[in-house]
Amino acid sequence: MKFGKDFKKHKVPEWTEAYVDYNELKHILHGIRSFRQNNPNLARASSKRFSLKNFNSSSLHEANIDSHDDIENQVIAVHTVLQGNSRKLYNTRLIVAPTEGEGNERNFFRKLDDELNKTNNFFKDKVEEMIREAASLKKQMETLVALRIKITNPSSQGSIPLKSVSSEISNLDPSKIIPPGKAESIGKMDRKPGGEMSCRNQQQPGSSGADLSFQEQQSDSRPVVDVLHRNNSTDREITDEHETTNLDILDRIKIQNTYDSPMETIKGVFTDTREKGLSYNKEELKEVEERIKTAFIEFYQKLCLLKHYSFMNISAFSKILKKYDKITSRLVARSYMKIVDDSYLGSSDEVINLMERVEAVFVKNFLNSNRQEGMKLLRPKQKIERHRITFCSGFFSGCSVALVVAVILLMEDRKLMHIKSATLYIEIIFPLYGFFAFTVLHMLVYAANIYFWRRYKINYPFIFGFRKGTELGYREVFLLSSGLGVMALVTFLVHLHVKMDSDTQHFETYIELLPLGLIIVVLAIMFCPFNFIYRSSRFYLIKCVFRCVCAPLYKVTLPDFFLADQLTSQVQAIRNFEYYVCFYGGGRQLARRLTRCSSDEVYNAFYFVIAVVPYWFRFLQCVRRLFEERESVHVYNGLRYFTTIVAVSIRTAFEFRKKTVWKVLALLSSAVAAIANTYWDIIIDWGLLQRQSKNPFLRDKLIIPHKNLYFVAIVLDIFLRFAWLQLVLILDVHSLHGKTVSTIFSCLEILRRGLWNFFRLENEHLNNVGKFRAFKSVPLPFTYYEDEDDNEKDEKDE
Template sequence: MKFGKEFKKQKVSEWTEAYVDYNGLKHILHGIRSFRQNNPNLARASSKRLSLKNFNSSSLHESNIDNHDDIENQVIVVHTVHQENSRKLYNTRLIVSPTEGEGNERIFFKKLDDELNMTNNFYKDKVEEMIREAALLKKQMETLVALRIKVTNPSSHGLVSLKSVSTEINNLEPSKIIPPGKAEIFGQVDRKAGVEMSCRSQQQPGSSGVDLSFQERHSDSHPVVDVLHRNNSTNGEITDEYETSNLEILDRIKISNTYDSPMSTIRGVFTDTREKGLSYNKEELKEVEERLKIAFIEFYQKLCLLKHYSFMNMCAFSKILKKYDKITSRFVARSYMKIVDDSYIGSSDEVTNLMERVEAVFIKNFLNSNRQEGMKLLRPIRKIERHRITFCSGFFSGCTVALIVAVILLIEDRKLMQIKSATLYIEIIFPLYGFFTFTVLHMLVYAANMYFWRRYKINYPFIFGFRQGTELGYREVFLLSSVLGVMALATFLVHMHIKMDSETQHYETYIELLPLGLIIVVLAITFCPFNFMYRSSRFYLIKCVFRCVCAPLYKVTLPDFFLADQLTSQVQAIRNFEYYICFYGGRQLTRRLKRCSNNEVYNVFYFVLAVVPYWFRFLQCVRRLFEERDSVHGYNGLRYFTTIVAVVIRTAFEFRKKIAWKVLALLSSAVAAIANTYWDIVVDWGLLQRRSKNLFLRDKLIVPHKNVYFVAMVLDILLRFAWLQLVLILDVHSLHGKTVSTIFSCLEILRRGLWNFFRLENEHLNNVGKFRAFKSVPLPFTYYEDKDDNDGNERDEKDE
């Protein structure tokens, strides 16, 4: 793979604009090449100069080359401008004769300087941000050690000598308490000279052709990094500075309440506080350790991204300068790369130092010095795509197509649609299998979403917060949907064949249990605690569903409301699940075959279940309104409330076919459709911007073809208003029973898939605009100053 493609593939998508514009520099080099091809005399002169330089290089000593030959053949001069904020700007001047000074070459170095200055400033800003965060983590870690001592030794107070509690520490588990002096809290770790830290989780194979010579360099550490050093003595003795642990710090802290559980949310409503005092129990210590452990892992991942950013940009500078030398024969790569190597992005090793210290602290304090397990958490292995997934997907999708054909042939061969009793039976049992139809279709749509998200480099794993190495790809989702489709179609085919075959009528009692057995198998696999069939993804889905059901008791995150939006497009599937309970609620077969619409309890839940997904979203909007104090969530909640009203009135019209209900259903549905369409296009997709450089769109677009956005908007409008058909009740003679409503339910799922892509595209662009590639993790401890002590100090100063 060429470096340009590899460079594009390896970029952190949220930082794309902060990387070297490699393609732009290549475009300028193409112009230089074209100019030289049109001027053969200049090319021959360059070749002659190249031959002479090669001869001199082979006949002179290396020291003579550096001191004499480079000066005589000097082509560029790089000026360094020092700014007030201790940053440097580089400006390159091209030294060539007037006949050789092509404008494209000057433009090339002007752009090269701009890219170097830009990457330096961006990298320095991010490193300084990491240093500040490391200082906070260091303070949090010291507090955790003090809390461990307090929990394990409640009688401790004030300043406790580490030597005095050493015997107690030896009797405790090392993972529970480690004295600050011995804990190596961001302690200085001996660095191996000439070894560059690599992040397996970020770097991929395939870049072996890149010149890595610039990796072996070191420079003085940034002064601020010293905040992470612990002045350990050489012989393992504890220094005087850290010989004692100040447990009084526990009197000036509180634990941040994230409201991440129903009980914490309820307590927060009554106490009206986001902080709670320390209780010094083991449950509290375990909670703090877990939260701080997650913070360390996320911090390390940030460092990996920064290291990878530096590595790829250095490769880009090296590659583009080699291309320039090859085209112009000027030999400027070595001299310019010296400047790049001495720049901040090339010479700084703060990130490497931080990574090593984080590894030492994390492994010692949270993994009981088990380095292997610690590195698995810090550097999760990137998921490898396997060929067997593709093979199985193709196999089961082929089986699905074959079963669909078999079902159609069975219906046509037995003339089932022309027999009244058979048609009635199919209409009765269709909801049992319709649940799987809607589920499989939604899974296929989601697999298609994942494919296009990946193709257009939308970082959906980061947006959804998937754990690296465990997230599913579109191949896995397509495989699961194919397997579920095969199971449902095979069950339906066996069901219909046995039911319509006169010779197997005596199996009728067992036939009716086939759909129930299928749903039990699916639910058993979904909730199975054993590690097979993508357990982490199954539990992630269960967790999100549970948080949606418990709204507004949980803090609302993007996966929560994204899943709730998916449920609003699966109202018919939810009603079909209710039909299972109604259908198998009868003790006798004859009672099972009766229509559930005659059951009053069923009709009540028919109303309720249609409203439930929208009610979840309404409660989530209310939670975000009170938590974020943003009126946008209030308007969004009002939109879902109007949809709830429209669904209730439309459902009432299904049971009472009266003109008054029909008019109300049309009006409420039209208002809800208009509000939802506007919100989809303007808010969720970010389109129809007034002052956009792309007419009726937005400034930044990921899909290169603008027509795609206009087609998507038109389709969204049409599909949003398609549900009015359920009110108008179009009479389609060629369709039977609930086929029309099933078709429009499938269209709603397809519309949701269209919405999914552009919704996540807009979210991704918002992250890109803010260079937001990290997940913010709230730290457990909040520090505050004792006001009484401060007031007392102020009084003492006044008395003096």
């Protein structure tokens, strides 16, 4: 694989604009090559150098003047400007005889300097952010140590002497981080084939280096805390034998309440507090440990991304300079790479040092010194693509097509659509299999969404909060959907064949149980606790569904309201699921079952309620977000869903009472809801139709290169949003039978939801990109009184 493609593939999607603009530099080099090929004489003349006497030697970077021979063959001179914030800006000048074609080369070095300054500043900003976060984690760990001591030995008071204790926790303090040195960190970065840099640990177990431990030992009934110290001759830190840990810190802290359970939410409504005091019990300690453990894992993976960012950008500088040398026959790569290696991007060791400390802290404190298990949790897991997934997907999809053809041929052969009794039978059993049809279609749409999200580098695993390495790709989702489709089609084909064959009609009672058996099998697989068929993804989906059902008792995250929006497009499938209860709870005769379902008051009441339930979930989620975030946008969003609830309720009432008044009310309410939802889709969810955008009627940043596709999506969304009005108008299509019309429009709504999914996540991704937000925010458990006092004092000073 060429480096350009590999470089693009391994970028952190949210940081794309902060990477070296490798393609633009290559474009400039193409211009230089074309000029030299068209003007060979000028190219030879341009090889004449200026003498360095023409330049002030004090302005040249010291790395360029290594020897007299280097001065004689100098091609570039780099001027370094030190800014007030201790950051360097680099400015390169080309030391060659001025010719007609040297403009492109000067543009090349101007662009190269801009990219070096950009990546250098971005990397420094992120490292400083990581150092500040390390200081916060250090403080949290000190508090956790004190809490462990207090719970293990409740009689402990004041300061506890820590025998043979070093100050390794303090190594996470910003003042303890080794300042930038020479470019040793790049040598530590292991590179995998294809340009991928791994986040492997740089020290082996038992070697010298940062090592932090917390172990509870029983010695005279007193817990002893062992913490690591650096066995480095230049950086040795040995804690005094009489060092103490102050347990008084526990009197100045509270635990942040995340309202992550229904009971905490209910208590929060009445007490209106987000903090609670310490209770000093083991359950509380376990909760705190889990939260800090998660924070350490996330922090380590941030450091891995920063390490990878530095490595890939330095590789990009090296590759592009080698291309320049090859095209111009000038030897500048070595000189300029010295500048890159001496820059903050190439010489900073903070990331490596922090990674070593975090590894040691995590392994000793949370994994009982089991380094192998600790590194499994810390290292980001890479998803492995398996060929058998592709093979099975193709096999099941081929079987699905063959089964669909077989069903059509069977229905034509038996004239099922022309015989009244057969048509009635299909009408009765169709909702049983319609549930699977809607589900499979939605899964196929989701697989297509994943394919295009990946193609356009939309970081959907980060947005949804999937655990890295466990997220499903489009191949896996397509495999599941095609497998479910095969199961449903086989069941339906057997059902029709046995029912319509006079020789096998005595099996009718058992055949009617096939759809119910299929539902049971699907649910059994869904809730199966064993690790097969993507257990982590199944349980993640179950958890999200449960949080939707329990709204507003749980904190609303993006996967929660995204799933609730999917459910609003599956109203017909949910009603079909209700039909299962009515069908198998009815009489023995099919006609009686159909009559009973259409005339039963309880069934009709639930038919009414089920249509509203998904929108009610979203309404309650808006209420919860308003309660937490206090933003007016959630008021408007809640009103939108309430309007939709009213429209769906009136429209469902019109289905039961075909009166002109209900029809007018249904048309008006549905039109208002459609207008509100369409506006929200395009303006808020997609971020399009911005007035002052550089892309007229769209937005400033677009991922899809073809702008016309955005306008096509807008038109399709408007059309499909208003298509549901036909259910009120009741279009009479004589060539279609039964509920075929409503089924078609339900399928169109699922397709519209798939369209919405792509652009909704595209907009979310661009919001993250605009803020360079590539990390999950993990709330820390402890809050400190002194921090609050300092903040109040700062506010008064301002």
